[in-house]
């Protein structure tokens with residue numbers, strides 16, 4: 263990309279730097295025209311868009327090499343390396359290669375199932391067997407391994423069926439004997455307990471929450487562009503919006519750790535894409551959603567090739583059909599068009615995402631037999647804030663992307679400035695969800711379950727009032743400065759009122775009780791006027807003088823206090839650092855306790871820094887097993903936060919979870935009340951989906 267950039271003429275760079283959303287088609291056209299004359303450009307597209315030059319192609323030689331390494335590790339009892347090698351092998355194994363009469367991918371799944379069984383990961387082992395059986399139903403060893411996994415999980419009836427099927431299919435005498443031995447063992451067990459079927463058939467549709475019928479409207483605001491308002495009153499905790507992404511992509515730094523479809527963390531039994539070595543999924547279902555169903559496996563599936571009794575035949579059908587259960591793909595397979603080529607790895611993630619949005623639009627047009635133009639996502643409202651470098655890179659990446667897509671979708675993607683300038687997607691991919699603006703006093707709250715975006719009202723919102731959320735962490739968790747720079751960087755916010763930022767710079771940080779310190783720099787009279795007005799409004803008779811709190815009348819020598827606070831903060835940070843590395847020394851804890859007293863003497867009683875110090879000290883006491891003191895400090899921290907944020911704020915909910923776990927360990931009956939408050943706060947934010955968002959909270963419910 264850098265090479266291309268260095269070839270672009272000064273004149274073209276100038277016109278790109280002066281471009282705006284309206285004349286993007288012209289600048290894109292000029293760039294395409296210019297690049298089309300460069301052999302380097304054509305070579306680059308060749309490398310990026312052709313599958314024969316792909317770096318993520320499947321390769322049976324590498325797969326066999328990894329398999330061999332996996333086998334060696336397995337025989338030496340090195341399970342964790344065996345697991346890694348089998349997974350590597352699965353990433354590069356072509357789906358249609360047979361080795362010694364068996365499909366290579368199916369064999370690798372069965373081998374990995376054996377390792378997982380050895381590691382005590384029975385459910386994962388069972389899932390790998392299912393994957394092998396989805397490819398080849400008549401795979402005796404896969405049924406045998408499945409039987410072993412089911413036995414380990416206490417699913418004896420299933421285990422017996424698995425082993426019986428395996429026995430019918432097994433050709434070798436020694437194999438048959440082994441299976442018979444296993445069967446005898448299970449059948450001979452007296453009083454065996456049948457456990458309920460394992461949870462693999464649990465579907466996302468089990469998670470249910472009622473979406474309210476609320477009329478929302480997109481309006482043009484004065485300072486924030488478009489925004490959302492409700493046409494009716496919205497009660498607190500109402501679920502007002504749920505949306506699937508129009509297009510989605512996993513971020514580059516999460517490619518090896520998170521599912522490329524649902525974005526959940528990858529389990530140990532990763533499912534690689536069936537056609538390239540790049541995409542990884544948490545389940546076969548996600549893989550199919552992203553890539554589409556593998557026809558080839560399915561035709562093979564119908565032929566078992568063995569005579570089974572009626573019962574066993576039904577059993578085989580029920581097991582192998584369960585794997586397809588729920589695969590009802592409504593959206594297009596978003597990874598299909600980029601599978602096995604280099605450009606998704608070479609281009610920035612947001613450009614690849616733009617490609618997905620464009621392809622979706624083309625597929626939708628094809629489906630409805632329409633020839634309308636590619637969807638315009640209208641997400642370029644911040645284009646003018648980009649600098650020349652960013653505009654240039656965006657132009658080049660967009661031209662490269664469109665040229666690559668043109669390889670797959672020739673006539674559907676006319677290559678001209680108009681279509682190229684459609685590549686102006688930011689990170690946002692929820693068409694309606696992206697219309698909600700930011701406020702530091704949010705009245706709605708967003709969260710995700712897998713890829714679905716949910717929006718819930720966190721307070722009563724009157725009809726006509728803007729619906730706004732807090733971008734980034736909750737209000738209060740960042741200083742005004744930090745939030746502003748993040749909003750500017752990530753969302754190109756333009757702060758019309760620069761006095762807000764100036765105010766933040768002028769005040770001396772630790773004193774958050776209301777008065778700016780360096781009043782000398784502001785007009786003294788103005789400050790006094792505002793203060794008098796406030797006192798009048800609240801009926802306060804407190805002195806209006808530097809250093810006196812307007813809320814409680816307390817006096818502070820501000821300069822001296824500031825010095826004390828700075829010193830105390832150093833000790834608290836030291837404790838924080840120790841806690842981060844899971845340690846706590848008595849000396850550090852004693853220093854932190856002294857510092858807490860200093861902070862309390864110098865700061866307002868409801869200062870957030872005191873709350874933070876209380877929280878770190880609570881964690882430290884917890885770490886050294888002094889739970890009563892831990893609980894007291896945790897409660898002290900919560901008391902301050904309640905004053906700062908209000909009783910029902912999500913920050914209080916999070917702190918209450920910590921308190922509840924300490925109370926549980928102490929056998930403190932107050933845990934019941936804490937749990938009720940947690941339930942209330944979390945249900946206001948997440949409704950009945952709270953268990954799906956925070957599965958660990960169920961443990962708390964069960965334990966109380």
Ligand SMILES: C[S@@+](CC[C@H](N)C(=O)[O-])C[C@H]1O[C@@H](n2cnc3c(N)ncnc32)[C@H](O)[C@@H]1O
Nearest residue numbers: 485486487488696697698699700701753754755
């Ligand atoms: C997710 S979009 C919200 C919808 C957007 N207003 C529009 O017209 O498409 C985020 C963008 O809205 C604007 N925005 C949102 N909240 C804002 C606020 N509080 N102040 C200024 N701009 C805001 C910024 O341009 C930001 O990049």
